[in-house]
Amino acid sequence: MRPAPMNLVLSIGGIAGRLELGPAPETFLAQVRERYAAFTMPAAPDLDAGFSLRLRFESVPPPVDLDAHVAFAEAHPLTVKATAKTITISRWDISVRLSAKRARGRVRWVGTGRCKMSPYALDCVLRALWSVLLPREDALLVHSCGLRHAEIGVVFPGVSGQGKTTLARKAPDADDVLSDEMIAIRHTPSDGGWRVYGTPFWGDFARGGISMRSWPLRALAFLAQRDSVEMSPITSSESALRLLECMLCFQTDRETVERNLALVTRLCAEVRSVEAQLTRTASTAEIFGKLEPHLGVDVNRKVPTLNAREMISEFRSFLRKHQLYAFSPRGAGLRPWVKQGASLLIQAAEKSALDVGDIALYWVPGRTPDDDVLRCHRVGSPLPKGQSWAGAEMLGRVSGLARDGRDLPMPGRLDGLARLFGDQVAMPILRLAGR
Amino acid sequence: MTMPNETKAASFRREDALPYQRLDEETIVVDPRSREVHLLNETAARIWELLETASSVDEIVEALGDEYEGAPPEELRREVETFLADLGARGLLASRGRA
Numbered sequence: 342m343r344p345a346p347m348n349l350v351l352s353i354g355g356i357a358g359r360l361e362l363g364p365a366p367e368t369f370l371a372q373v374r375e376r377y378a379a380f381t382m383p384a385a386p387d388l389d390a391g392f393s394l395r396l397r398f399e400s401v402p403p404p405v406d407l408d409a410h411v412a413f414a415e416a417h418p419l420t421v422k423a424t425a426k427t428i429t430i431s432r433w434d435i436s437v438r439l440s441a442k443r444a445r446g447r448v449r450w451v452g453t454g455r456c457k458m459s460p461y462a463l464d465c466v467l468r469a470l471w472s473v474l475l476p477r478e479d480a481l482l483v484h485s486c487g488l489r490h491a492e493i494g495v496v497f498p499g500v501s502g503q504g505k506t507t508l509a510r511k512a513p514d515a516d517d518v519l520s521d522e523m524i525a526i527r528h529t530p531s532d533g534g535w536r537v538y539g540t541p542f543w544g545d546f547a548r549g550g551i552s553m554r555s556w557p558l559r560a561l562a563f564l565a566q567r568d569s570v571e572m573s574p575i576t577s578s579e580s581a582l583r584l585l586e587c588m589l590c591f592q593t594d595r596e597t598v599e600r601n602l603a604l605v606t607r608l609c610a611e612v613r614s615v616e617a618q619l620t621r622t623a624s625t626a627e628i629f630g631k632l633e634p635h636l637g638v639d640v641n642r643k644v645p646t647l648n649a650r651e652m653i654s655e656f657r658s659f660l661r662k663h664q665l666y667a668f669s670p671r672g673a674g675l676r677p678w679v680k681q682g683a684s685l686l687i688q689a690a691e692k693s694a695l696d697v698g699d700i701a702l703y704w705v706p707g708r709t710p711d712d713d714v715l716r717c718h719r720v721g722s723p724l725p726k727g728q729s730w731a732g733a734e735m736l737g738r739v740s741g742l743a744r745d746g747r748d749l750p751m752p753g754r755l756d757g758l759a760r761l762f763g764d765q766v767a768m769p770i771l772r773l774a775g776r
Numbered sequence: 777m778t779m780p781n782e783t784k785a786a787s788f789r790r791e792d793a794l795p796y797q798r799l800d801e802e803t804i805v806v807d808p809r810s811r812e813v814h815l816l817n818e819t820a821a822r823i824w825e826l827l828e829t830a831s832s833v834d835e836i837v838e839a840l841g842d843e844y845e846g847a848p849p850e851e852l853r854r855e856v857e858t859f860l861a862d863l864g865a866r867g868l869l870a871s872r873g874r875a
Contacts, residue, residue, distance in 0.1 A: 576800065594808070
């Protein structure tokens with residue numbers, strides 16, 4: 342049977358993109374799914390996606406004449422061109438073209454392309470695409486190690502060899518690493534600042550961020566290898582100069598450069614910058630100890646997720662990691678079955694493992710990140726009328742209730758439980774996740 | 777270094793196509809052709825402003841002399857000439873015309 346294309350929706354730096362990939366052998370597609378797993382999301386039919394790309398893969402046989410192949414590849418380097426109407430990405434093994442379409446007053450990009458059936462070629466296409474689209478939404482991709490520290494994010498920009506992966510490897514909890522290679526920074530006027538996002542673009546650390554969740558950006562700490570650990574404040578303009586060197590941008594047209602320059606200077610004027618002089622042996626604790634005076638106050642103050650999509654994505658990452666997740670619901674939605682102090686247990690589960698009568702928890706996507714919700718449904722029951730479940734992703738099974746260390750019977754009806762898992766549940770999960 | 781007389785009489789103008797941004801007292805200039813980024817200090821940033829329109833060395837020195845009281849004119853002139861030569865060498869000036 343001929344393999345079918347795979348549909349994948351990725352959200353990176355706050356921009357969602359629809360991909361139709363393949364056809365390709367399942368082993369390759371599985372590799373792709375695994376690599377981008379933390380950044381995939383269910384797609385509502387009316388998803389507000391930044392782009393849609395149909396990408397075909399080509400098997401390129403190993404070159405017979407290696408010298409000739411190298412010469413050909415060098416003669417056809419990565420070239421990215423973008424205007425208000427088209428985006429083209431080309432390389433010896435890549436050819437992608439997208440056109441702008443206007444919908445709901447916003448520009449959406451639709452296109453097709455082909456690339457070598459290689460995770461590196463696909464990754465290159467994705468990096469190039471997001472590097473073009475993010476600056477148009479006041480965001481950027483930066484060559485840097487990104488670390489979550491308490492309730493904030495710190496970005497350590499640096500070109501190759503300046504210690505990004507070394508720094509990532511020192512993190513006591515690998516889940517705090519947003520990426521050892523490439524992070525996204527976005528201006529978020531709604532919370533008065535800038536946020537840092539993990540990405541699936543990684544270096545030798547071989548893993549990226551764990552979810553789509555963003556963190557308030559408190560400092561840009563430019564990496565420098567030295568004999569002792571010091572943090573030296575630098576001016577905004579020096580910071581901008583260095584950040585421009587680390588910003589991922591393949592275009593050289595005036596409009597793009599002007600836009601990027603304006604974005605970078607605004608970012609550097611508003612976020613503290615230091616030169617992070619590190620040694621190879623410095624521990625994360627020592628590094629953050631020295632950074633602390635430059636991070637501002639309240640690094641432990643809990644900050645809500647920017648939107649429901651980020652929250653659900655983070656919840657999914659916890660569930661994938663721990664397989665079982667418990668939280669105490671707040672509000673009256675579940676009464677009388679769940680009383681004050683009771684915990685609800687969610688167990689990671691495949692659809693095939695569910696039985697009739699089980700209550701499953703779903704990520705139901707909406708048009709915008711704020712429209713995504715968590716909902717429950719009892720297997721075998723009709724779907725509630727008036728609710729859209731299109732594209733929903735099952736996250737797990739509601740496996741039990743507990744109170745005072747005792748297991749409680751599961752509720753016999755669903756409606757209260759479903760109400761609980763509406764968008765109002767976002768904050769309780771967040772607080773209980775300790776984030 | 778002193779410029780030849782004909783250079784002193786020439787006018788200079790910055791390359792219009794180069795994106796730049798002022799940040800605090802400094803200015804960042806990006807040259808997309810060479811992918812180089814230049815950071816101009818306060819005085820250099822002021823000269824960059826003056827170079828929006830074609831200006832001779834004399835005109836620039838005069839303008840700076842008014843703004844930086846106490847700066848010896850000859851020292852200012854040397855600094856301006858050196859800076860203009862540097863800008864020219866980096867391709868940040870438009871082709872020169874006669875004043």
